[in-house]
Amino acid sequence: MKTSLQAVSIGENWPPKEGEVVSFNSQAGRRSGVLREVRWGLVWRDFVLEDGRVIPEHRIEGCPESATWRRADEVSQAERETWEERLVYLAESGVDPRDREQTFWAELNQYLAYIYLKFQRTEHESGKQLGGDTRQAV
Amino acid sequence: MSEEDQRVRKSLADARLVEIELDEFPDRIREVKQVAIGHLDNLLQKDAGLREPRSVAHSLGTLSRLEATLQADSEHQKSGDK
Numbered sequence: 001m002k003t004s005l006q007a008v009s010i011g012e013n014w015p016p017k018e019g020e021v022v023s024f025n026s027q028a029g030r031r032s033g034v035l036r037e038v039r040w041g042l043v044w045r046d047f048v049l050e051d052g053r054v055i056p057e058h059r060i061e062g063c064p065e066s067a068t069w070r071r072a073d074e075v076s077q078a079e080r081e082t083w084e085e086r087l088v089y090l091a092e093s094g095v096d097p098r099d100r101e102q103t104f105w106a107e108l109n110q111y112l113a114y115i116y117l118k119f120q121r122t123e124h125e126s127g128k129q130l131g132g133d134t135r136q137a138v
Numbered sequence: 139m140s141e142e143d144q145r146v147r148k149s150l151a152d153a154r155l156v157e158i159e160l161d162e163f164p165d166r167i168r169e170v171k172q173v174a175i176g177h178l179d180n181l182l183q184k185d186a187g188l189r190e191p192r193s194v195a196h197s198l199g200t201l202s203r204l205e206a207t208l209q210a211d212s213e214h215q216k217s218g219d220k
Contacts, residue, residue: 027159043150058156066139069146077193084200091207097215100160108163108204112170113155115197117146119177 014064015045015057022047023061027100042083042114044069046106054106072118080114087111164208171201 015038016022023032024047033049038057040046044067045057057063090104099105139147150156158166178194 056157069143080193081196084197088200088203088207091204095208095211097160097211105158105160105163109155109158112158112166113150115201116153116155116170116173117150119173119194120149 014062014067015047016060016062022049022055024055024059025061026059040070041107041110042070042075042080043072043110043117044113046110052103053101054103055101056106056109072114075114075118083107083111164205164212167201167205167208171198171205174198174201 016035018035018037020035021032022035023030025031033051033053033055035047036050037048038045039048041056047055047057047060049055057067087104087107090107095104096102147156153169154162155166155170174194174197178191178198181191181194
């Protein structure tokens with residue numbers, strides 16, 4: 001018999017499949033929802049729930065510590081620019097300042113992480129090429 | 139997980155960019171802008187051509203627009219709460 005809702009055992013069969021119930025911790029406590037889609041962001045994967053909430057993979061219960069992240073240099077300039085245009089559009093369309101699980105905040109979090117890694121990394125690498133840089137390595 | 143992956147994750151965690159709370163976004167945007175400005179400054183000093191500085195400047199412009207929009211929203215929200 002095929003069931004649409006299946007509980008996810010911690011550490012098994014990662015990532016969960018669409019239609020499975022996933023749990024995560026938020027500021028309001030432990031929450032759960034039905035997984036609609038897993039999609040890559042600029043750095044990590046986001047879990048999109050049926051009700052539209054977007055939760056980063058590392059906040060989902062059972063996420064292995066070794067969950068893969070993208071390298072900053074895997075993101076093309078075109079992808080970054082598309083992401084930037086979308087963020088500005090979402091921001092200017094109006095965001096809910098109390099709903100942390102809204103798409104906009106999830107995408108903004110990833111964008112800030114990506115830009116930090118991209119530009120800090122480049123600085124660090126160019127410092128190494130120049131033979132010395134006292135900035136913190138990333 | 140490779141050492142490189144671990145270093146990247148620690149770097150992001152140290153910069154408090156993995157789990158940003160709602161009230162922390164303005165500060166994080168400001169800090170990431172500073173990183174981008176530092177990188178742009180470095181590129182300009184190295185005379186790195188036009189393409190990359192232009193790309194960094196574009197990202198800086200995005201960060202500034204987001205910062206301004208969120209600030210305006212926040213002020214609007216505060217005035218609405220009164």
